[in-house]
Amino acid sequence: MSKIRWFAQRLVVGLILSGSMPLAFAEGEATAVDTIRERIGGANPRLTVANVAATEVEGLYRVQTAQGPVLYATADGGHFVVGELYAVTEAGFVNLSQRAMNSSRTERLQAVPEEDLVVFSSPDAQTRVYVFTDVDCPFCSKMHEQMASIHKQGIEVAYVAFPRNGPGSPTYRKMVSIWCAEDRKAAMTASKAGRAVKSTECANPVAQQFRLGLELGVQATPSVVLEDGRLISGFVSAEHLRAMIAQGEGG
Numbered sequence: 001m002s003k004i005r006w007f008a009q010r011l012v013v014g015l016i017l018s019g020s021m022p023l024a025f026a027e028g029e030a031t032a033v034d035t036i037r038e039r040i041g042g043a044n045p046r047l048t049v050a051n052v053a054a055t056e057v058e059g060l061y062r063v064q065t066a067q068g069p070v071l072y073a074t075a076d077g078g079h080f081v082v083g084e085l086y087a088v089t090e091a092g093f094v095n096l097s098q099r100a101m102n103s104s105r106t107e108r109l110q111a112v113p114e115e116d117l118v119v120f121s122s123p124d125a126q127t128r129v130y131v132f133t134d135v136d137c138p139f140c141s142k143m144h145e146q147m148a149s150i151h152k153q154g155i156e157v158a159y160v161a162f163p164r165n166g167p168g169s170p171t172y173r174k175m176v177s178i179w180c181a182e183d184r185k186a187a188m189t190a191s192k193a194g195r196a197v198k199s200t201e202c203a204n205p206v207a208q209q210f211r212l213g214l215e216l217g218v219q220a221t222p223s224v225v226l227e228d229g230r231l232i233s234g235f236v237s238a239e240h241l242r243a244m245i246a247q248g249e250g251g
Helices: 003-018 032-043 095-108 138-144 149-153 170-179 186-192 206-215 236-247
Strands: 049-053 060-065 068-073 080-082 086-089 092-095 118-120 128-135 154-162 221-223 231-233
Touching: 003 118, 032 060, 049 068, 049 080, 049 206, 060 095, 086 231, 092 095, 095 221, 095 231, 128 236, 138 186, 149 154, 149 170, 149 236, 154 206, 154 236, 170 186
Parallel strands: 128 154
Antiparallel strands: 049 060, 060 068, 068 080, 086 092, 118 154, 128 221, 221 231
């Protein structure tokens, strides 16, 4: 388990346990979603409920926290568990949590404005991958070095900012400078090669993208999200990346 995931899970559990869960909850016109938001979020104001959605199990709701982990809560918000939800079928176990997260990754990344990404495109691209990256991460630099090989595999790369130490860190400030650069691609390549990038500031999505990564289950860099929402954590070669894409396509 990565340090980010370890910290986030314990943060969520700690925040809940350090607050007192109210014994009563609003009924009447309040929906289960509203009740869960109010009760779990209200138990400790430092815990942010990002999204609540019904699951395949009647009376059980998927609660996405801004801190990362997913909770599964009862309709009254009085009980929850942290973990993954499985269905037992004749074919075996089906990870419903992973299926829901894959769908969420696809939907939310496709909603990110194109101008907020740093895209290394190719005229022969057949598919896109989203890569959560940290410019001070050695394996991110290693992956960037094989960009030509990735393009030869028919893949374009859309970079999403994920400074591992969070907003305010030295890496965060470097990534703000990249996102604010006149030529983002050149700035990204220079920074990943260890060269200094001119410090500059502007309205930018770096902090927002970091939070998005946490909510989508990013635990390390680089983290590659395929078009079907599957997440690959860590360095992956161009050939392996192509094979992983083909696997999802049934090839």
